[in-house]
Amino acid sequence: MKNLELAEIFREIALILEIKGENLFRIRAYQRAAQNIEGLTEDIEDFIRTDRLKEIPGIGADLSERIKEFVKTDRIKVYEDLKKSIPAGVLSLLEIPSIGPKTAKMLYGKLKIKGIADLERAIEEHMLEGIKGVKEKTIANIQKGITLLKTGKEHMPLALAMQIADDFVSALKKIPGIGNVCVAGSLRRRKETVRDIDILAVSDSPKKVMDTFSTLPAVKDILAHGQTKSSIRTQDGVQVDCRAVDVNSFGAAMVYFTGSKNFNIKLRQIAIKKGLKLNEYGLFRKNKFVAGKTEAEMFKHLGLPYVEPELREDTGEIQLALKSKLPILIELKDIKGDLHVHSKWSDGMNGIEDMAQAASKLGYSYIAMTDHSQSLRVANGLNKDDLKKKRLEIDKVNKKMKNFRVLYGTEVEINSDGSIDYSEDILKQFDVVVAAIHIAFKQGKEKLTSRIVNACRNKHVHIIAHPTGRLWGTRDAYDINFDEVLKVARETNTALEINSFPNRLDLNDTNVRRAKAAGVKIAINSDAHIAEQLKVMQFGIFVARRGWLERKDVINTLPLEQLLKTIKNEN
DNA sequence: GCCGTTTTCGGCCCGACTGTTTTCAGTCG
Numbered sequence: 002m003k004n005l006e007l008a009e010i011f012r013e014i015a016l017i018l019e020i021k022g023e024n025l026f027r028i029r030a031y032q033r034a035a036q037n038i039e040g041l042t043e044d045i046e047d048f049i050r051t052d053r054l055k056e057i058p059g060i061g062a063d064l065s066e067r068i069k070e071f072v073k074t075d076r077i078k079v080y081e082d083l084k085k086s087i088p089a090g091v092l093s094l095l096e097i098p099s100i101g102p103k104t105a106k107m108l109y110g111k112l113k114i115k116g117i118a119d120l121e122r123a124i125e126e127h128m129l130e131g132i133k134g135v136k137e138k139t140i141a142n143i144q145k146g147i148t149l150l151k152t153g154k155e156h157m158p159l160a161l162a163m164q165i166a167d168d169f170v171s172a173l174k175k176i177p178g179i180g181n182v183c184v185a186g187s188l189r190r191r192k193e194t195v196r197d198i199d200i201l202a203v204s205d206s207p208k209k210v211m212d213t214f215s216t217l218p219a220v221k222d223i224l225a226h227g228q229t230k231s232s233i234r235t236q237d238g239v240q241v242d243c244r245a246v247d248v249n250s251f252g253a254a255m256v257y258f259t260g261s262k263n264f265n266i267k268l269r270q271i272a273i274k275k276g277l278k279l280n281e282y283g284l285f286r287k288n289k290f291v292a293g294k295t296e297a298e299m300f301k302h303l304g305l306p307y308v309e310p311e312l313r314e315d316t317g318e319i320q321l322a323l324k325s326k327l328p329i330l331i332e333l334k335d336i337k338g339d340l341h342v343h344s345k346w347s348d349g350m351n352g353i354e355d356m357a358q359a360a361s362k363l364g365y366s367y368i369a370m371t372d373h374s375q376s377l378r379v380a381n382g383l384n385k386d387d388l389k390k391k392r393l394e395i396d397k398v399n400k401k402m403k404n405f406r407v408l409y410g411t412e413v414e415i416n417s418d419g420s421i422d423y424s425e426d427i428l429k430q431f432d433v434v435v436a437a438i439h440i441a442f443k444q445g446k447e448k449l450t451s452r453i454v455n456a457c458r459n460k461h462v463h464i465i466a467h468p469t470g471r472l473w474g475t476r477d478a479y480d481i482n483f484d485e486v487l488k489v490a491r492e493t494n495t496a497l498e499i500n501s502f503p504n505r506l507d508l509n510d511t512n513v514r515r516a517k518a519a520g521v522k523i524a525i526n527s528d529a530h531i532a533e534q535l536k537v538m539q540f541g542i543f544v545a546r547r548g549w550l551e552r553k554d555v556i557n558t559l560p561l562e563q564l565l566k567t568i569k570n571e572n
Numbered sequence: 573g574c575c576g577t578t579t580t581c582g583g584c585c586c587g588a589c590t591g592t593t594t595t596c597a598g599t600c601g
Contacts, residue, residue: 029573030574031573061574061575064573099600103597104598138590138592186601226589227589228588228589230587230589231589257587260601262585266585267585270584279585
């Protein structure tokens with residue numbers, strides 16, 4: 002699958018064109034194409050094979066040819082030529098905050114600066130001084146930008162961002178007379194990682210909000226401080242933007258500030274077609290205010306149903322919204338149980354009853370106690386004798402608890418040779434079998450794919466846990482043929498997991514969408530090792546929603562009896 | 573470079589903040 006590679010190239014073409022000062026709309030066309038290709042749930046080569054390239058929004062005659070050229074020859078001539086015209090390092094200048102295409106072009110044109118190291122040297126040697134339009138502050142900002150780039154946090158996991166955002170929101174809510182205070186931006190869209198935090202506040206006196214915001218104890222640097230909009234960096238290097246609006250503009254501002262950028266552009270185009278103007282203050286007809294107080298009324302006046310924030314990425318949701326065919330996204334309250342949970346029997350910290358009680362308190366009606374299997378010694382995997390004792394304990398807990406069922410489960414190891422860590426005899430006794438890879442994940446694409454595919458083909462395996470194995474900040478996804486996995490999972494009625502652990506979130510949103518498109522069922526599980534961790538389920542739900550999942554796509558939204566029938570292939 | 577119940581040519585989202593200017597360009601979201 003060459004989708005991501007291709008998107009990357011288009012994006013780079015756009016950057017080079019930007020520096021060269023080319024037509025802005027040509028640049029945007031490449032950016033848009035890159036984004037749309039990235040969001041595809043299907044292999045780009047399939048589009049070529051079936052002659053549907055031009056059905057992808059933003060792909061016309063020219064880009065179709067470029068795509069075909071790339072798939073066929075692995076290169077794009079236009080791109081190769083462009084790369085020759087500008088040294089690679091010049092593009093890296095754009096990563097520095099405060100440096101955009103114009104500045105990068107000027108630096109390269111006037112001072113032959115070909116990268117960040119060059120730029121630092123030039124500043125040291127006072128070479129920037131005396132250039133038209135560059136004074137002390139510009140130089141200071143570039144220096145600050147370089148420092149930020151080197152030390153600053155690039156992206157942080159959603160869970161961390163939510164905590165930081167909560168602190169800011171509570172602090173702002175203490176301002177006397179303040180109205181709504183909400184997070185917006187990619188955080189509200191629940192992207193798995195976010196670069197900065199956006200907060201929107203309703204107030205009659207925006208200046209007061211700005212002053213309070215920029216002087217909170219967590220603030221280290223003030224990046225901008227205006228009348229209605231400010232931007233700061235925290236002691237930990239996280240950028241937080243805050244904007245204050247009038248109560249009548251709250252909905253418009255939420256739409257605007259939540260994004261995504263491309264989603265906003267699409268909405269504004271729709272507005273124009275209706276003879277309206279859309280900005281962060283509202284919808285206007287000839288400067289007359291039409292709507293703006295709530296998001297719901299904004300969408301309504303644009304002729305659209307409410308679009309959930311997680312969908313607002315301009316990857317086809319607007320087209321569906323126009324036809325009123327948006328998916329009804331799954332919610333946390335739809336989850337009836339957790340099918341991947343550990344206890345003291347393997348590497349968990351709580352006993353079976355503790356986990357069951359905690360799950361019951363969350364409103365679940367079942368959990369599967371899926372402790373590790375015998376070969377995974379580091380996690381205290383269970384042998385045959387352990388399993389017998391564990392089963393007795395489960396029976397005991399089940400007798401005691403009302404309206405709740407502990408399912409006898411395992412997270413069985415997919416061994417390095419592709420075999421399953423328990424024999425058929427043992428496997429068939431479990432209510433729920435989750436299979437997973439924890440060892441030998443550098444075997445290469447073919448071998449890894451065949452291990453997972455074999456597990457799917459084992460009739461006792463119901464779910465593949467954390468199917469791509471990525472660990473945020475530690476380990477990339479395994480190199481597997483995901484299309485092959487989807488095909489076999491579908492054939493064998495094996496569910497793929499969304500592992501909700503904040504550093505896993507595996508499957509991710511794009512893969513979830515691909516799985517749904519392929520007709521594969523999903524299980525959203527916590528993988529909790531202590532009772533408190535059952536609550537990470539919400540992060541899996543975020544991923545599911547970003548992957549367009551509805552209740553019916555997820556097996557653990559089913560009541561117990563139906564769930565058992567479904568996973569055992571009995572209906 | 574894309575796209576079309578206004579159009580196959582001429583449009584293409586909109587505004588805040590900053591730093592440098594004498595009215596605005598560049599950057600950012």
